[in-house]
Amino acid sequence: MSSKAYLVPALLTATLLLLACATPEEQAALRREQQIEKEIARKKFLAGLSKKCKEYGFKAGTTEFSQCLQQAEQQELLSRSVKLQKKQLEQNEKSTFEAMMELENKTRQQLNQK
Numbered sequence: 001m002s003s004k005a006y007l008v009p010a011l012l013t014a015t016l017l018l019l020a021c022a023t024p025e026e027q028a029a030l031r032r033e034q035q036i037e038k039e040i041a042r043k044k045f046l047a048g049l050s051k052k053c054k055e056y057g058f059k060a061g062t063t064e065f066s067q068c069l070q071q072a073e074q075q076e077l078l079s080r081s082v083k084l085q086k087k088q089l090e091q092n093e094k095s096t097f098e099a100m101m102e103l104e105n106k107t108r109q110q111l112n113q114k
Helices: 001-022 022-053 063-113
Strands: none
Touching: 022 063
């Protein structure tokens, strides 16, 4: 699932680059295509949640089923948010470590020159 998380930003970036060079008609077509892709992804996402709620024994069309879908969606979105924050933290730690190593190397070079 995480590989799909990278797909959306990549598609958005590619779309923006294409939009910069496209005619207004091409831009409109690309936006429609992007909207369709979002709708398909949303339907797949909800189908997965729906399957999960059915496996729990809830019947489609009931209040309980709707509540299950809402809770499952909230849980999934929270989980994605936590994963994204964790990844950002790891990237920040890596950047900080690399900056510290660069500073240490420069300091060593300066000390060796003296």
